[in-house]
Amino acid sequence: MMRGGLIFAVAAGLFLAATARDFGDACIDATDLPELTLQTSVEVADRNGALLRVYTVADGRWRLGVALSEVDPAYIAALLAYEDKRFYSHGGVDARAVLRAGAQAVLNGHIVSGGSTLTMQVARLLEESGTGHVGGKLRQMRVALALERRLTKAQILTLYLQLAPYGGNLEGIRAATLSYFGKEPLRLTPAEAALLVAIPQSPEARRPDRSVEAATDARDRVLARARRDGLIDDDQLQAVRTEVVPSARRPFPAIAPHLADRVLAEEPGVQRHQVTLDKTLQTKLEQLAREVVAQQGARLQVALVVADHTSGEVLASVGSAAFQADQRAGFIDMTLGIRSPGSTLKPLIYGLAFDQGLAHPETLIEDRPTDFNGYRPQNFDRQYRGTIRIREALQQSLNIPVVLLTDAMGPAKLLAALDKAGVKYQLPGGTAGLAIALGGIGVRLEDMVQLYAMIARGGVSLPLIHQMKGERPEGQRVLTPASAWQLGDILAGLAPPPGAPANRLAYKTGTSYGHRDAWAIGYDGRHVIGVWMGRPDGTPVPGAFGADLAAPVLFQAFARLKPSLTPQPPAPPSTLLVSNIELPQPLRKFRSRTAAFEADKDAPAVAFPPDGSEVELLPEGLLVRVSGGKAPFTWLANGAPVVVAEGGRAVMLDNLGLGFVTLSVIDAEGRSARTKVRLR
Template identity: 45%
Template sequence: MRSTTALRFWLAALLATLLLADQLLPPPLPGGSNPAHLAPHAQVVLARDGTPLRAFPDRAHIWRHPVRVAEVSPRYVEAVLAYEDRFFRWHPGVNPFALLRAAGQWLWHGRIVSGGSTLTMQVARMLEPEVYASRSLAGKLRQMARAVQLELRLSKAEILELYLTYAPMGGVLEGVESASRAYLGKPSLALSHAEAALLAVLPQTPSRLRPDRFPGRAREARDKVLDRLVPEWGEATVMEAKQEPVIAQTLREPLLAPLFAERVRKLYPKAQRVDTTLDAGTQASVEQLVAARLAVLPPRVSMAALVVDNATLEVRAYAGSADFSDAERFSHVDMVQGRRSPGSALKPFLYGLALDEGLIHSESLLSDVPQSFAGYQPGNFQASFSGPVGVTEALQKSLNVPAVEVLDRLGPQRFVSLLRRGGLKLDLPRGAEPNLSVILGGVAVNLEGMVGAYTAFARGGVAGKPRYTADAPVEEARLLSEGAAFIIRDVLESGGPVARQVEGGVGARRGIMWKTGTSFGFRDAWAVGVSDRYTVGVWVGRPDGTPNPGFFGANVAAPLLVDVFAAIDDSRPAKRTPPASVTQAKVCWPLGLRADAVPAALCHHERTAWLLNDAAPPTFPDRLRGGAARYTDYRDATSGRRVRAACSPGEMQAVEMARWPAALEPWLDAATRERALPPAWAPACAKAQAPEAGLKIVGIADGETIRRAGGSPGGPVPSLRLEARGGQQERIWLVDGRQVGRAPAGTALHHRFADPGRHTITVMDDAGRHDRVEISVR
């Protein structure tokens, strides 16, 4: 009785000791307190289909690609278990029968004939390779103890996954997925029978069996594995697999979306494997399109491109630089994150927010003429002006002065706050407050934020932050109303309702809206486009911020944008119908109101417009002169000349008139001027002349012909002295709508007329006074 009690005591003590040792000396599992050779651990960043984008080796420069059992071909699992450990699913980590068999063979033959290691024991050795470098008896016993510990802690599937991840595969490769991708160029899920057998035998002696260096040895070893698999696969399958040659690629580091991979790796520093949302095919296409342009890019110029899926906000392609191998192009500077001036790329949001604020409709009358906004005098990119334009034309042509005019009404502070509320981060110069230059690039944004904001045009006005992993939270905010987003997209995609009718909706069938931007000094060229499926952004420039003369959004970034869409999106655009808040109506210039609310005599030009919430706001108040847009004028009943009661000698007639903004009057065509401007004053009322008569071009007569010196076409280019009388303010001179200079009152300006033909010369000042003459140059 006492012996039985003592035995129980010693057994309990032994069990307690083993349990204590197990707790004090746990196995070095990944993610726990790993030994030095696993810290820092290897990482791999994957595309959404499992394609490696970039592998980050551990301290020993090992590439490792963690996989789950379900992500590996069952053929490979069958081959491994048949060759390495047929009783893996039943033993507790150590197979005593295999150990006895190995010991007997060793005693009989005097050498090792077969090993007694189980798959679990091999995993233990893989986790602590330096401990089991020598094959001593003590080392074997420790390996067995570790195997039991692993079996107590992990399921069979988890142990198998460790083997699939850490099995040595030759060179710097560990794990079946790394080997399959590196040697065979395919995922391990797609392994053939022959390939599964080849990779199953590699861990035995990986340095001697590498298929890229020793295909003959590798084939012999593979065929031995295949012979063992006849019971599982059948003789016919094995014979067919043996006919397959051993062909392996040269090892090379995966390098797709390298800057993206680096960024994501830092977001998940402890993860051995990071599954991202990138599409490997889309990424490769974008990188190829970028690389194809390197030959025509000047030194130090880089490019960046970003593709986002509108439905999920997941990033499908991410090119942070033009060439990751070219240090002269700042290869390691990620310009998807770089904050730069967007130029005109914010204009769609300005007009969309102005629609939401009830300030405009799609054909509101704007003034594309030289203007001064409290001393700020914007000009257009081409240095020319178009005169009266609608919102549609102003946005499509990216005209600067109309955009500043709209921002002046909306307010720069409110514009910036609305954009920030919608998720677009804007950086202002240190200590600066938002001003009118914001809309022409006076802020800094990055490509990531810009693309996220533009997704609003495909998502009913809701912008979102691009997502890089499937488990990343969806961050979105309303930037525009659904109606405003529809109108702006329609304007930039197909030209608005008029273009839809005239052109048959050609732009709508293409299904892409885009906008370009160029920052001051040609430092940054932008293009951002939106289709039903994707939003794509492109940036071109020098990361150090130096100028690129002649590089602007339309000629550098937009062609790449179009090519990207052609490469990644072959779907037909869905037919879009306007939301309930958007209606179509006829409006009249210059008042801007509905045509059915304006007398025919006051409707100088009729336009078809999109209205938001059925609102047709009037044209902005005149900045240069006071008075109502509709006014009553008086004419002499006999002569039809303009009169006033104080100077009229006879009967007067009241005539209702619609006034155009003073700055636009010099730009009106002859027919519109006849309808819009009152007739000349009657002689008795000559002293009541209006301000526009106070500025007069002198020295050049209307209709005059200017000839080259000597009368020959090859003679010297004529130079004219441009001079005006009247007024006390600075004069703005334009030739054919293009500003050619400014001159103080009383000062002349000289201009050379290099092109023959008819030319219109216009002078105007800030008070709305103007004069215009037409000349011919021969």
């Protein structure tokens, strides 16, 4: 009977244990877990993966995503040795650690060690619960057991790496290493790893920026444990303990803030953006922008764009000198501001004229006061050069010649070319007149850089891109290779600003009406840079000229981009490289579209006798005079030559006879004039 009772008791005990186990399993399986997909900081990285800008999560914390493979293995080893030696063997709760912690508490009268596993710490961090109450500890155990059933050890460890508190609004190891050490967590010194193990145990008390002493003491305890566990030797311990603990937090990267905000707006759901910028170059040009405005008035602003014109990739984009709400309106991205381009559209107009056979760089054109149906443009200096080569007209940025060409082509031709080049523009009043040739149109710096990249690329336009991913669109031809090369050859002949190297950078400056905008855009065989300076509110900047204000910044930007320019390509085979006298007759001198109906300003004219007059014929003949034209002159009476190749402008004609006679004069270029008179 006793034996039967023992068997029953054992069976009952086993049944109760199994029932308790099954009940426990059911409870664990039924555990509602907190959200396991963490919100991490949105990041913007450069073309090489270097961080440009990081954003806080919704509650203002810095919590950066990290993978286990992106963390120094030595740190992981130190963390497990110090916090949870049996992490890979327990099921979420380490019974031995719990019993040890309980015994220590009983013997010492206070808590010596907590007995929490890393999984339990993850449970607490996920639920943001405390550890001071038995109920809270039991809840953490239950959640930890449930986590171990649903996640891998690597996933649990990754959650800890993202959630561990490091004081203030820092969460996770990447936020800590960037803030305290200014680097990623993949390569850490033993002292750095020990500090990162120590801080989460008491993150506010051990914050290095609050108490270097407390942080150092905690780090040294972790290092001592690492020595005891054989992770480092005595020599290493002595060496790393001399390493100074940082006493301040570093700011998180905020490079290229305007472009970073832009890509976030373009793709709000993306966690990590990789842009085409180069962090080193971007940093150099942001520093240049700060230096430039520091020498100017409190309201003057600057913007720069650098692109590789062979690919269309933007390598640097500086929207302002400082991303702040100051008198310069630094929060406004002036690479996208709509501004008047001044004279920077002139190269496109000349290129179109070359392609249409209206002109050649050696063509002569008039720079004289001209009335275009009531529109009377003037040169910036209010001076006129008379007959001048197209090459010189562009280099001197004269207004009358470029308006003559625009008038000959029609403004619509220029707008069509801008459309094909992908340039977005705004027309004042919605209509295009001849004034667009001189900046009477609104464009963006980024688009102007794209336009000059087209010229530098041999006349083929590619949209500028600022993200590494996505399809690369095919280019559109806007200018012929010969015309694009000719523009580069002309612009490379411009004298550099005082003090700048004479490196044949092809560049053009511009100043908008009222000195509101100063521009300089230039390119070599690989890169194109655009500079805009002015006030974001559009108020005038007295005395501001593109050549004086923006051009020096352009040359400085190229100097910070690379030590020397990339050579321009050679002239395409189709390029007509001749002097003016060797040009085909129609290209030697520009004639407007109405030239056939207009008198040549320098054409010959019969100065005497006037047309329709009655003149007395003297015994020695008739005195005639010619004005204008080019000597020598040939005179005809009723179609018959009377005097041939006369060098003077006055000559006596004889053997004419009385009555009506038609007198004609022909100059050396074949131009003629005539008058009809009655001789008595």
